[in-house]
Each structure stands twice: as structure tokens, then as C-alpha cells.
Amino acid sequence: MERALINQAVNFINQEIWVWGWIHKIRKLGGIVFIILRDYSGFIQGVIENQTDLSEELSIGTVVKLKGEVVKEERAVQGIELKIKEIKIQSRVVEDYPLQINKKKISANLDTLLDYRSVSLRYPQISAIFKIQAQIAKLFREYLITQNFTEIFTPKIVCAGAEGGSNIFKVEYFDKTAYLAQSPQFYKQIMVGVFERVFEVGSVFRAEQHNTARHLNEYVSLDYEMGFIENHLDIMRLENNLLIYMLKELKKTSQEEFKFFEMEIPFVPEEIPHLKLREAQSILEKNYHKTCLGEPDLDPEDERLICQYSKEKYNSEFIFITHFPSDKRPFYTMDDSEDPGYTKSFDLLFRGLEITTGGQRINRYEDYLTKMKKLRMNPDNFNFYLEAFKYGMPPHGGLAIGLERITARMLGLANIREASLFPRDINRLIP
Amino acid sequence: MERALINQAVNFINQEIWVWGWIHKIRKLGGIVFIILRDYSGFIQGVIENQTDLSEELSIGTVVKLKGEVVKEERAVQGIELKIKEIKIQSRVVEDYPLQINKKKISANLDTLLDYRSVSLRYPQISAIFKIQAQIAKLFREYLITQNFTEIFTPKIVCAGAEGGSNIFKVEYFDKTAYLAQSPQFYKQIMVGVFERVFEVGSVFRAEQHNTARHLNEYVSLDYEMGFIENHLDIMRLENNLLIYMLKELKKTSQEEFKFFEMEIPFVPEEIPHLKLREAQSILEKNYHKTCLGEPDLDPEDERLICQYSKEKYNSEFIFITHFPSDKRPFYTMDDSEDPGYTKSFDLLFRGLEITTGGQRINRYEDYLTKMKKLRMNPDNFNFYLEAFKYGMPPHGGLAIGLERITARMLGLANIREASLFPRDINRLIP
Missing domain, CATH: 3.30.930.10 (Bira Bifunctional Protein; Domain 2)
Incomplete structure (x- = not known):
């Protein structure tokens, strides 16, 4: 289970890879779950279809290793997404994030950002x-x-x-x-x-x-x-x-x-x-x-x-x-x-x-x-x-x-x- | 009066150059004065012949700009020496050095070396x-x-x-x-x-x-x-x-x-x-x-x-x-x-x-x-x-x-x- 960096995923179209990182965003739409995974090289969209149990324990910040097939998807970042097949949880979150680190606009004031520095630095x-x-x-x-x-x-x-x-x-x-x-x-x-x-x-x-x-x-x-x-x-x-x-x-x-x-x-x-x-x-x-x-x-x-x-x-x-x-x-x-x-x-x-x-x-x-x-x-x-x-x-x-x-x-x-x-x-x- | 770095002097044989630095060593032998000049790139031997008045104000540590002709001299470092023609003093020393920074063997003990740090670092x-x-x-x-x-x-x-x-x-x-x-x-x-x-x-x-x-x-x-x-x-x-x-x-x-x-x-x-x-x-x-x-x-x-x-x-x-x-x-x-x-x-x-x-x-x-x-x-x-x-x-x-x-x-x-x-x-x- 060799790791692929997220910014390299584009080189593996139609292949299965493992990516490691933090859940940055998660959204459920009917039977489909969309997630955004972050590692230090970038972000990738992942999709879980027909097996929503895979996502049950995920929340913002969960540290995971994900296996998935890289497929073309023009609407996603880098023009690709990951069809997720397997998830290994590395570390769970204990509390919900106090800041919405996946929003484009930061709404918290500076004092809050500095008080929760270990979180705000993840924006x-x-x-x-x-x-x-x-x-x-x-x-x-x-x-x-x-x-x-x-x-x-x-x-x-x-x-x-x-x-x-x-x-x-x-x-x-x-x-x-x-x-x-x-x-x-x-x-x-x-x-x-x-x-x-x-x-x-x-x-x-x-x-x-x-x-x-x-x-x-x-x-x-x-x-x-x-x-x-x-x-x-x-x-x-x-x-x-x-x-x-x-x-x-x-x-x-x-x-x-x-x-x-x-x-x-x-x-x-x-x-x-x-x-x-x-x-x-x-x-x-x-x-x-x-x-x-x-x-x-x-x-x-x-x-x-x-x-x-x-x-x-x-x-x-x-x-x-x-x-x-x-x-x-x-x-x-x-x-x-x-x-x-x-x-x-x-x-x-x-x-x-x-x-x-x-x-x-x-x-x-x-x-x-x-x-x-x-x-x-x-x-x-x-x-x-x-x-x-x-x-x-x-x-x-x-x-x-x-x-x-x-x-x-x-x-x-x-x-x-x-x-x-x-x-x-x-x-x-x-x- | 463009400066030449000492470690570049070897590229100027039979030409006149200016080098800048500190007098590292000075030795008088009859009518001839030998000096060693230090800059951050290295050391060069300079010779003053027949005009010892040039060297009257020099001592260890004097900061100078020297003009001289680069000549081959197998016995000197780099195989060259500088026939000195002109000396401009940039800064004099106020006291004799408390340490002999030009000796191969350091004889002072560690406390002395640390007490006179601005000098000992010049070894x-x-x-x-x-x-x-x-x-x-x-x-x-x-x-x-x-x-x-x-x-x-x-x-x-x-x-x-x-x-x-x-x-x-x-x-x-x-x-x-x-x-x-x-x-x-x-x-x-x-x-x-x-x-x-x-x-x-x-x-x-x-x-x-x-x-x-x-x-x-x-x-x-x-x-x-x-x-x-x-x-x-x-x-x-x-x-x-x-x-x-x-x-x-x-x-x-x-x-x-x-x-x-x-x-x-x-x-x-x-x-x-x-x-x-x-x-x-x-x-x-x-x-x-x-x-x-x-x-x-x-x-x-x-x-x-x-x-x-x-x-x-x-x-x-x-x-x-x-x-x-x-x-x-x-x-x-x-x-x-x-x-x-x-x-x-x-x-x-x-x-x-x-x-x-x-x-x-x-x-x-x-x-x-x-x-x-x-x-x-x-x-x-x-x-x-x-x-x-x-x-x-x-x-x-x-x-x-x-x-x-x-x-x-x-x-x-x-x-x-x-x-x-x-x-x-x-x-x-x-x-």
C-alpha cells in the first residue's frame, strides 16, 4: 500500500491508488457521499457510492488512508476524482471543529483564529x-x-x-x-x-x-x-x-x-x-x-x-x-x-x-x-x-x-x- | 579600483590588482617586508621591496587596500605573491593583538579564546x-x-x-x-x-x-x-x-x-x-x-x-x-x-x-x-x-x-x- 501524493493522482487515471490525509469536507447527497481529502500536496475529491457505511465514522479532520480508482471528472479539482473502495481510519476527531476550515471566506475574527491556532492553520x-x-x-x-x-x-x-x-x-x-x-x-x-x-x-x-x-x-x-x-x-x-x-x-x-x-x-x-x-x-x-x-x-x-x-x-x-x-x-x-x-x-x-x-x-x-x-x-x-x-x-x-x-x-x-x-x-x- | 578576491588572484599573473583585507602576518627581513593578507576568500603573500616606508604603519589586524602585481612564486601559498605598489589604510589597530592568530598551533587556553572571542575567531x-x-x-x-x-x-x-x-x-x-x-x-x-x-x-x-x-x-x-x-x-x-x-x-x-x-x-x-x-x-x-x-x-x-x-x-x-x-x-x-x-x-x-x-x-x-x-x-x-x-x-x-x-x-x-x-x-x- 504505497502512498500516492494527491498532486500526483492525475498520473494514475483508471488505476487504483492509496492516498493519505485529512477529511477536509464531507457532503452526503442521497446515497452518495462526497469527500475532499487534504494532504500537504493538495486536495482531491473522493466519492463513495452504494456503500455509505464506509463513511459512517468520518468527520472533518479524521485522518485516513483511502484506496480508490482515479477517474476523469471535469467538474472536480484537477479534473479527476477518486472512486473510493476502502478506508482505513488512522485517527479520529474528539470534537467537532470550532472553525469551518473548508469555507472560502473566513468568518471568524482574528482573536478566535489565534486562540484556535492548531485548527485555523488548517485553513x-x-x-x-x-x-x-x-x-x-x-x-x-x-x-x-x-x-x-x-x-x-x-x-x-x-x-x-x-x-x-x-x-x-x-x-x-x-x-x-x-x-x-x-x-x-x-x-x-x-x-x-x-x-x-x-x-x-x-x-x-x-x-x-x-x-x-x-x-x-x-x-x-x-x-x-x-x-x-x-x-x-x-x-x-x-x-x-x-x-x-x-x-x-x-x-x-x-x-x-x-x-x-x-x-x-x-x-x-x-x-x-x-x-x-x-x-x-x-x-x-x-x-x-x-x-x-x-x-x-x-x-x-x-x-x-x-x-x-x-x-x-x-x-x-x-x-x-x-x-x-x-x-x-x-x-x-x-x-x-x-x-x-x-x-x-x-x-x-x-x-x-x-x-x-x-x-x-x-x-x-x-x-x-x-x-x-x-x-x-x-x-x-x-x-x-x-x-x-x-x-x-x-x-x-x-x-x-x-x-x-x-x-x-x-x-x-x-x-x-x-x-x-x-x-x-x-x-x-x-x- | 575594482577589488579582486584573494582566491582569484592566481588569474591575474603579471597584472596589477587591488586586494582588500586584514594584515594577518608581517615580517621584516633586511630591506624587505613580507606580509600575509587575509580576506574572506583566503590568504596571499605580499612583498614590499625598497620602499619600507609603505609598511611603517602596518601591524597585525590593520585593514588595508593593497595594489600590487601578481607574480609567480613557488614557495608561497597558491604559488603566487603580490609585489606591493600602493597601500591604503582603511582602519588601524588600537592595541596589539592579545592572541597570536597567525600561529599554526593555538597556545591559549579555551577560556582565553572565549574571553577574546572577536580576536580568537580570526584564527x-x-x-x-x-x-x-x-x-x-x-x-x-x-x-x-x-x-x-x-x-x-x-x-x-x-x-x-x-x-x-x-x-x-x-x-x-x-x-x-x-x-x-x-x-x-x-x-x-x-x-x-x-x-x-x-x-x-x-x-x-x-x-x-x-x-x-x-x-x-x-x-x-x-x-x-x-x-x-x-x-x-x-x-x-x-x-x-x-x-x-x-x-x-x-x-x-x-x-x-x-x-x-x-x-x-x-x-x-x-x-x-x-x-x-x-x-x-x-x-x-x-x-x-x-x-x-x-x-x-x-x-x-x-x-x-x-x-x-x-x-x-x-x-x-x-x-x-x-x-x-x-x-x-x-x-x-x-x-x-x-x-x-x-x-x-x-x-x-x-x-x-x-x-x-x-x-x-x-x-x-x-x-x-x-x-x-x-x-x-x-x-x-x-x-x-x-x-x-x-x-x-x-x-x-x-x-x-x-x-x-x-x-x-x-x-x-x-x-x-x-x-x-x-x-x-x-x-x-x-x-
């Missing part, structure tokens, strides 16, 4: 999100490896926060207090001194108090860091090429999954436009009557509007904003000597949301000491990090892409939680 | 460990993707430990207490209900009090979990094939890095031998005069001896031990109905060390309730997990490979810390 249109997410992570790594980056694994339990501020979780580490890494920033910079070009795909943790549709308290960060750059534009150019590669490949591999979302797979221009923060703010004031010039960052509405502008003016759903003010970026950010008070930093906005933060970093030991003195930070707390700069570090920089954010924006999901298998927020620690 | 024989580690992680994912596994990202901040016991870290999660995931166990099982076959490469955390050469408090776990298995042998067979693939590929990609370790890239037999725990213990008693029959696990010496036995008897450096006693494995482990009191569980030992734990899991809701009652666990604390089994779950199982452990064993490293970029142990939270 085809929800599992598709995570198929695409897996693909995004894979393509991120794949591209960077072609560009001679080395993958690294850095600790998540750390002695100091990299991003400053109070949004950091405390861990009881034996008799010490430790923290959860807000980013792999310090470690990826240290690793530039070793491998020059490094990347990491790993969990990061932010103790954000606010509960918004844009924030998670734990997320997956796609990080890279590269040495011997001229300036921040090199990092942006590499991200531009990375996105071109990712989207080109997604078009090949993930058309089926994208269909659920009525979204175009986005087009990435050869050169994503970039504006200095101040230029963007002037445009927002002039074109959209906002009052924002002089603010240290764009607010959510600004981000939406400048993306709208970028789409109309440059036909790009992506836009880089550069030169955030020096006192609003983390201490390791490189100032632009040609634009005093501003940094060689950038955000990438995509469909109204920031999905990347990056920039050139300070690379000289003395410059760190000067910067820390200015910010009244104690360098002694960062010895393990500063050490790397004592012993020769080239000009370098990097960025981080939020995996859930890029997934959500690509698929037009309204809430970032939809792009996390088991999201963590201020109220949600379960499931 | 070629240390960075090679992490080149290989990156490759192992890549090959793990690559193989599983060919076997239709989907990558998942599960939370590391959790509400309950998966592995039981007290070795779990507490996190202050706003006004709640949360924990750091000991493994993605619960979540990967839930995901079998969605994708049938899943894998994750992620950080896990164990608050082990003991400070041994085999334990880390944070490590990278290579996990997979698969549905519709017959029994634990299916999981072992897949790991067997995974290892064959990994080692075959490592032979192609990582010969250079392996050379540092005087270790053979291990051979993986078509069928890795397996013994029940009791069989292994009988052998240990008979052949090695151990007293261990009836113990619930092998001790470190047992593991070394049974690996020695496997090598001699089966010519395999790998050996599976199966059927650990039911009361010593986590609650989710499937009992073997044909061998009461024992489980369908296994460890994989490699060169004297356990590198994998796995097994078939319980897949029926009622069986979980029965097992938890027996162990006096409260099922209410695990609702989010047990839910998945209410709604139909096929027979399934999986395993976890410790990335640092497999790396260490493959390279013959005596201490697991050597296979972690920035290891965490009871005393070490920095760097």
Missing part, C-alpha cells in the same frame, strides 16, 4: 501564508550565499541591549540578570571582522508595551552585515538585488499560494527610489498637507502617503528613506560627514510599512568612545563589543528585514499577527 | 569551524526541502516547558512569568497537523546547572517532525539518509576547512546499526565489564564504549540506541506496545556522544490524557497543545540534532564551547 488560505514565509526565508539565505555571505548563529540571551531603550525582556540567568536579544547587532558586527559578510535568520525580542497591528513582541529577523562598503548605498543596492531575486523566484514557486490573497506579486524596480527623510517630509507637506518637517521619523500615516507617492511618481511599491537624525538612531550608526546631524541610515518602506532598518555603522574604536561619551553611555558595559573595533574593522553596515512584516505586506494582511504562526503580544503568550 | 583554524557549521545547517535544510518538509518559525518565549524538569529559564513577560523554549516540541507537533512534514533551525535554552564539556545553556537545535510514519524506524531512516547527503556534500564543499582538524570526514553507512538500550547494556557488561543493565540511560563512558563497539563491529561511527524506558522519556513519547515499559524512542550516538534525540510521539488525544494522569500532570496547562490532537493527528514523530554537538564531533573538538560562536554557560554570559 488552506492560512497555511498558504506560511508556505510563502518559508519560501521568503529560503530565498533570503540562498541569495546571500551566492554573494559570499556566511550564515552565523548568535546568542539570544545577552548581557546588554543593542537597540537601547526600555523595550527589553529580562531573563533570570542563574544568579545574574540577563536580557533577550533585541537584535543580533553587536554580534553580526563582530563577525564582519571574521567573515566580512554574514547573515542570520533568528528570533529577536522587543518588550513593546503597545499593542498595534504592526508590532510583535517576538519576531524573526533577517539580518545581514557586510564589510568594505563605500557607504550605506552599497547595503541598499544589495537589498534591492536581493528583493529582485526573491520576487522573481516567488513568481516561479508560489503562484498557487498567492492566488488566495488577490495580490499581485510585487514588482521590484532595478533601482528602488530613495529620498532623504527631509525630502520625504517636504513632499508630504506640499502634496498631502501634512505638518511633519523636523520630526525625527515618519508616522504610520506618513509612511502610507510616501508609499502612495512612490507608487504614483516612480511606479515603485518600495521606497528607501535615508538620513535619519543622528540623535534618533542607535549609537553605532555612522554620521554623514557631508550632512551634519544626519546619519548614513535608511528604512525601506513597502506598501505603507517599514520592513527594513539599516545603515552604515561606526567602525573606528575612537569614534565609538566619542559617541558613547556624548550619549553618556559607559563603554565598560560594552567591552566585549568594542574589542572588535580595537583590532581592525573595515567600513561596514547592514540591515534587518522583519520576516513577518515583509510577509504581511506582500500578501496584504491587515495585522502582522496573521503572518506569525504563534504570535506573541502583550496579551498573548498562548498558544 | 583560520577557528573560523573554519563556523564555516563548516554554516554548511551543516544549510545542508540540513536543503535535504529536508527535497523531502517535502516545510520550514517553520515557532516562538521561543513560551508558557510551559516541553521537556519537563527544572532546567528552564524564566522571563519577565510584562506582568506574567514566561519561559524560554527548551525545544520547539509542542509547536512542531502542532504543525504536523498542518504541513505533515516540518523543520526548524532555531535557538533553544536549557538552564542546566552543570558545567560540562558537553552542555551549553543555549544552543541551535536542528528539528524535524513528520506525519504518517509507521514507527520510529521511519524517522531514523530519514536521519540516516540526511547524514549520507550532508557528509557527501561536505566532502565536496569543505575539504579545505576539514584539513585543520586532522579528522576524516566521517563515512555514513547505508544502514546505521541500531541496538535497544538493553542490548547495548548487555554488550557493555559482557565486553567492557561495565555494570549498567537496568540503568535508564547510558552514561558518558557507556556512550564512548558503545561507539567504540560500533566502529569495531559494524565499521560505523554512528549508532542508534532505541527503546529507552517509558518513565524516563518525556510524556509525549509513544510506548512500544510490543515491548511494555519501553518507548519507540532513540538517540543517535556519534564518536562517543549523543547528537540526536527522537522518537515516535503519542498522536491520540485520549492517550495524552491517560499518560498525563499517570504522571500527575494537569492537562489544563497544555490545552493549546492537546487541542491539536482533538482534531485529527496522524502517527508522527521527529528528532532534534544539536548543531554544536554534531559540529564538535565531526571536527574532534574536545569541548562543545569550541563549536559555538559565543557560548553560554553557567558562568559565561559575555561576550
Whole structure:
């Protein structure tokens, strides 16, 4: 009883096969029972005629092995159906499903979907999100490896926060207090001194108090860091090429999954436009009557509007904003000597949301000491990090892409939680 | 001033090129200065003749761009050297290196190497460990993707430990207490209900009090979990094939890095031998005069001896031990109905060390309730997990490979810390 994957059934017309999976839908019409079976490769319609006892113990979710003859049936998916001859039950359900996972439209609200996560993930249109997410992570790594980056694994339990501020979780580490890494920033910079070009795909943790549709308290960060750059534009150019590669490949591999979302797979221009923060703010004031010039960052509405502008003016759903003010970026950010008070930093906005933060970093030991003195930070707390700069570090920089954010924006999901298998927020620690 | 990578220099004989990197070694002989330059692709010898002022500001670690003519020189690495014409200093060192990173033999002890991690990682024989580690992680994912596994990202901040016991870290999660995931166990099982076959490469955390050469408090776990298995042998067979693939590929990609370790890239037999725990213990008693029959696990010496036995008897450096006693494995482990009191569980030992734990899991809701009652666990604390089994779950199982452990064993490293970029142990939270 060799198994056939459902998406291979079409190769067995007029033959008997075994398929294994979950009952996804079941419908009785007079003496005939129609079922839809799901496995990880797809869905197939099965028909039980004249022996309805076969179906007596089946309900949504029952795990079965089915034997049947594959026949042509133009009205069914793939143009085939299975005339069922035998059913072996592998596992029964204990309760009826709390969600109707076989409906085209999801009627439950997000909280319910997250509460019953082991069930809601069985909606085809929800599992598709995570198929695409897996693909995004894979393509991120794949591209960077072609560009001679080395993958690294850095600790998540750390002695100091990299991003400053109070949004950091405390861990009881034996008799010490430790923290959860807000980013792999310090470690990826240290690793530039070793491998020059490094990347990491790993969990990061932010103790954000606010509960918004844009924030998670734990997320997956796609990080890279590269040495011997001229300036921040090199990092942006590499991200531009990375996105071109990712989207080109997604078009090949993930058309089926994208269909659920009525979204175009986005087009990435050869050169994503970039504006200095101040230029963007002037445009927002002039074109959209906002009052924002002089603010240290764009607010959510600004981000939406400048993306709208970028789409109309440059036909790009992506836009880089550069030169955030020096006192609003983390201490390791490189100032632009040609634009005093501003940094060689950038955000990438995509469909109204920031999905990347990056920039050139300070690379000289003395410059760190000067910067820390200015910010009244104690360098002694960062010895393990500063050490790397004592012993020769080239000009370098990097960025981080939020995996859930890029997934959500690509698929037009309204809430970032939809792009996390088991999201963590201020109220949600379960499931 | 286009850059040439050092490992490409050999294609530019009698031409001038620019190479960029770190001064790895510098030696003055009369009027001649020899330097070795390192970039991420390799090492090259450079020579400065008749203009020693060029080298005045150079020391170990200085970051430079060098212009020179590539000439044949049989005595140098790659059979070439660079006649240096011009040097641009990118970044100076502030202090002399605390370690002699250009020596063939590392004389510093492990604590010193870990204290000065940003420097010690610049030893070629240390960075090679992490080149290989990156490759192992890549090959793990690559193989599983060919076997239709989907990558998942599960939370590391959790509400309950998966592995039981007290070795779990507490996190202050706003006004709640949360924990750091000991493994993605619960979540990967839930995901079998969605994708049938899943894998994750992620950080896990164990608050082990003991400070041994085999334990880390944070490590990278290579996990997979698969549905519709017959029994634990299916999981072992897949790991067997995974290892064959990994080692075959490592032979192609990582010969250079392996050379540092005087270790053979291990051979993986078509069928890795397996013994029940009791069989292994009988052998240990008979052949090695151990007293261990009836113990619930092998001790470190047992593991070394049974690996020695496997090598001699089966010519395999790998050996599976199966059927650990039911009361010593986590609650989710499937009992073997044909061998009461024992489980369908296994460890994989490699060169004297356990590198994998796995097994078939319980897949029926009622069986979980029965097992938890027996162990006096409260099922209410695990609702989010047990839910998945209410709604139909096929027979399934999986395993976890410790990335640092497999790396260490493959390279013959005596201490697991050597296979972690920035290891965490009871005393070490920095760097």
C-alpha cells in the first residue's frame, strides 16, 4: 500500500491508488457521499457510492488512508476524482471543529483564529501564508550565499541591549540578570571582522508595551552585515538585488499560494527610489498637507502617503528613506560627514510599512568612545563589543528585514499577527 | 579600483590588482617586508621591496587596500605573491593583538579564546569551524526541502516547558512569568497537523546547572517532525539518509576547512546499526565489564564504549540506541506496545556522544490524557497543545540534532564551547 501524493493522482487515471490525509469536507447527497481529502500536496475529491457505511465514522479532520480508482471528472479539482473502495481510519476527531476550515471566506475574527491556532492553520488560505514565509526565508539565505555571505548563529540571551531603550525582556540567568536579544547587532558586527559578510535568520525580542497591528513582541529577523562598503548605498543596492531575486523566484514557486490573497506579486524596480527623510517630509507637506518637517521619523500615516507617492511618481511599491537624525538612531550608526546631524541610515518602506532598518555603522574604536561619551553611555558595559573595533574593522553596515512584516505586506494582511504562526503580544503568550 | 578576491588572484599573473583585507602576518627581513593578507576568500603573500616606508604603519589586524602585481612564486601559498605598489589604510589597530592568530598551533587556553572571542575567531583554524557549521545547517535544510518538509518559525518565549524538569529559564513577560523554549516540541507537533512534514533551525535554552564539556545553556537545535510514519524506524531512516547527503556534500564543499582538524570526514553507512538500550547494556557488561543493565540511560563512558563497539563491529561511527524506558522519556513519547515499559524512542550516538534525540510521539488525544494522569500532570496547562490532537493527528514523530554537538564531533573538538560562536554557560554570559 504505497502512498500516492494527491498532486500526483492525475498520473494514475483508471488505476487504483492509496492516498493519505485529512477529511477536509464531507457532503452526503442521497446515497452518495462526497469527500475532499487534504494532504500537504493538495486536495482531491473522493466519492463513495452504494456503500455509505464506509463513511459512517468520518468527520472533518479524521485522518485516513483511502484506496480508490482515479477517474476523469471535469467538474472536480484537477479534473479527476477518486472512486473510493476502502478506508482505513488512522485517527479520529474528539470534537467537532470550532472553525469551518473548508469555507472560502473566513468568518471568524482574528482573536478566535489565534486562540484556535492548531485548527485555523488548517485553513488552506492560512497555511498558504506560511508556505510563502518559508519560501521568503529560503530565498533570503540562498541569495546571500551566492554573494559570499556566511550564515552565523548568535546568542539570544545577552548581557546588554543593542537597540537601547526600555523595550527589553529580562531573563533570570542563574544568579545574574540577563536580557533577550533585541537584535543580533553587536554580534553580526563582530563577525564582519571574521567573515566580512554574514547573515542570520533568528528570533529577536522587543518588550513593546503597545499593542498595534504592526508590532510583535517576538519576531524573526533577517539580518545581514557586510564589510568594505563605500557607504550605506552599497547595503541598499544589495537589498534591492536581493528583493529582485526573491520576487522573481516567488513568481516561479508560489503562484498557487498567492492566488488566495488577490495580490499581485510585487514588482521590484532595478533601482528602488530613495529620498532623504527631509525630502520625504517636504513632499508630504506640499502634496498631502501634512505638518511633519523636523520630526525625527515618519508616522504610520506618513509612511502610507510616501508609499502612495512612490507608487504614483516612480511606479515603485518600495521606497528607501535615508538620513535619519543622528540623535534618533542607535549609537553605532555612522554620521554623514557631508550632512551634519544626519546619519548614513535608511528604512525601506513597502506598501505603507517599514520592513527594513539599516545603515552604515561606526567602525573606528575612537569614534565609538566619542559617541558613547556624548550619549553618556559607559563603554565598560560594552567591552566585549568594542574589542572588535580595537583590532581592525573595515567600513561596514547592514540591515534587518522583519520576516513577518515583509510577509504581511506582500500578501496584504491587515495585522502582522496573521503572518506569525504563534504570535506573541502583550496579551498573548498562548498558544 | 575594482577589488579582486584573494582566491582569484592566481588569474591575474603579471597584472596589477587591488586586494582588500586584514594584515594577518608581517615580517621584516633586511630591506624587505613580507606580509600575509587575509580576506574572506583566503590568504596571499605580499612583498614590499625598497620602499619600507609603505609598511611603517602596518601591524597585525590593520585593514588595508593593497595594489600590487601578481607574480609567480613557488614557495608561497597558491604559488603566487603580490609585489606591493600602493597601500591604503582603511582602519588601524588600537592595541596589539592579545592572541597570536597567525600561529599554526593555538597556545591559549579555551577560556582565553572565549574571553577574546572577536580576536580568537580570526584564527583560520577557528573560523573554519563556523564555516563548516554554516554548511551543516544549510545542508540540513536543503535535504529536508527535497523531502517535502516545510520550514517553520515557532516562538521561543513560551508558557510551559516541553521537556519537563527544572532546567528552564524564566522571563519577565510584562506582568506574567514566561519561559524560554527548551525545544520547539509542542509547536512542531502542532504543525504536523498542518504541513505533515516540518523543520526548524532555531535557538533553544536549557538552564542546566552543570558545567560540562558537553552542555551549553543555549544552543541551535536542528528539528524535524513528520506525519504518517509507521514507527520510529521511519524517522531514523530519514536521519540516516540526511547524514549520507550532508557528509557527501561536505566532502565536496569543505575539504579545505576539514584539513585543520586532522579528522576524516566521517563515512555514513547505508544502514546505521541500531541496538535497544538493553542490548547495548548487555554488550557493555559482557565486553567492557561495565555494570549498567537496568540503568535508564547510558552514561558518558557507556556512550564512548558503545561507539567504540560500533566502529569495531559494524565499521560505523554512528549508532542508534532505541527503546529507552517509558518513565524516563518525556510524556509525549509513544510506548512500544510490543515491548511494555519501553518507548519507540532513540538517540543517535556519534564518536562517543549523543547528537540526536527522537522518537515516535503519542498522536491520540485520549492517550495524552491517560499518560498525563499517570504522571500527575494537569492537562489544563497544555490545552493549546492537546487541542491539536482533538482534531485529527496522524502517527508522527521527529528528532532534534544539536548543531554544536554534531559540529564538535565531526571536527574532534574536545569541548562543545569550541563549536559555538559565543557560548553560554553557567558562568559565561559575555561576550
